[in-house]
Amino acid sequence: MSEEPISYDAAAIQVLEGMEAVRKRPGMYIGSTGERGLHHMVFEVTGRALNEVLAGRAGSVDITLTPDGGVCVADDGPGARVGGGGGDGGPDLEALLTRLESGAGPAGRHDVTAGFGMWLFVANALSRRLTVEVRREGIRRVQEYARGVAVTALTDAGPANGSGTSITFWPDADIFEEVRCSFEGLADRFRELAFLNRGLDISLADRRRPGEPRSVRLRFPGGARDFVVHLDEQAGAAVQGDVIGFQQEDPRMAGTLEVALRWRGSGEQRVRSFANSRPTLGGGTHESGFRDGLAAAVNAYARERGLLTEADPGLDAERIGEGLTAVVSVKLDDPRFEGSIRDKLGNGPVRACVGQAVQDHLGSWLAGNPEQAAAVVGRIVRGARRD
Structure with missing residues (x-):
């Protein structure tokens, strides 16, 4: 040598x-x-x-x-x-x-x-x-x-x-x-x-x-709602209730958001998130905001209906997500991706915007669909108490 x-x-x-x-x-x-x-x-x-x-x-x-x-x-x-x-x-x-x-x-x-x-x-x-x-x-x-x-x-x-x-x-x-x-x-x-x-x-x-x-x-005119149906059909899952979905623009994050979700009877959660149609396998601020809003809406409903007392701890995101299928999609003027393969969204304002939107829309759906809401949230609460 x-x-x-x-x-x-x-x-x-x-x-x-x-x-x-x-x-x-x-x-x-x-x-x-x-x-x-x-x-x-x-x-x-x-x-x-x-x-x-x-x-x-x-x-x-x-x-x-x-x-x-x-x-x-x-x-x-x-x-x-x-x-x-x-x-x-x-x-x-x-x-x-x-x-x-x-x-x-x-x-x-x-x-x-x-x-x-x-x-x-x-x-x-x-x-x-x-x-x-x-x-x-x-x-x-x-x-x-x-x-x-x-x-x-x-x-x-x-x-x-x-x-x-x-x-x-x-x-x-x-x-x-x-x-x-x-x-x-x-x-x-x-x-x-x-x-x-x-x-x-x-x-x-x-x-x-x-x-x-x-x-x-x-071609799917139903957008994210159709996506949730497809994911459940792919898995052969038994479902519980309607697909809950909405879309809106929010100038605070310079973009739009679309969310659709539905609980199945049981099973692991399946949350698919996207930014500008790009899969974000690493999650990011849009996915974190979704989980924030989900927990806020479900906990508020459970306490208002007496399913949780003031002494009971709040339901965590993992428990609420059991049996959940969801699609979270944001489209931003200036998306910022993070991670070694850029699969995580980093735009800060997105978390609060998505979180508030999910809390508001899911809260309205829970209030307006008492039978389905009681079945979904009741199952979540019973599961938490068994733990």
Whole structure:
């Protein structure tokens, strides 16, 4: 072994930029080169189309897993702006596909960040091939890329049939350990997004096996209420009473909140929380506020009805949460995520806003539904006394 000292200075630093950086260190941009990263590719491309629907410029998004291993994402909007800038102050499609800074950036409350927010640039860099079709102003235009580099110019391909944008990409087997997406895995995330954003209409189709096509259409006008029903049905749980739900805007936290909950007869609590449609597995201020409001409303009801005396200790969040299914979703102008994988919401004002809203709405529901309220709170109190 050589005893010569190892020199590490500025000359040893390798600076990677653009496509080269993404292809050299893909995990930094999509999390992994396994199935999780592969699915993030799909989510990055889909994000632009979903926001077209939420902005009212498109009606639906169709995602198709093609027989040759590609993924096609199509919307029926006006067609992406091409050639010479976005016109509305934003980048055009070619900039989104070829410049990292054009796709990155924080999303506001009205945007869906299905993946990490890099959108088209990263997906283009990590695809062995990507094709674009834009149908706009009566003209159909097409372009093709290979590993992030344009191999054809944006070309007029005749008259357009309707309007919209279709992007099809084939993940690069030199990058990914597996280039076959899971239909179920994609459907789970798109279903989640459709629950959290009432305006979304998403179709996912699998055409990879001849004679065995699969498809699902995801649209849920009931929002978080429908989400709670779905979670209970998934678990095969016996339920007790109605789904309690509400949504409101609160300028103190510069955003909106939506909450839905229902108690089952028994079992562990299942609380799913989200910030700007992003799962917050680490919880955060919105989830803490939910638990604060839940405890305040249930304890106030129990004492008012004599189920708890002044001498009895208050019911804690763990006891109240037994058998509870809930969805807590906030959408903020400036979400602040914490934790090593940024899965925890840190916006301070959110806790008090969510807590007060839950206390008020749940308190009103308990007062207005005496039979269901007595059954739910009575069970909680009896469980606490058995302990």
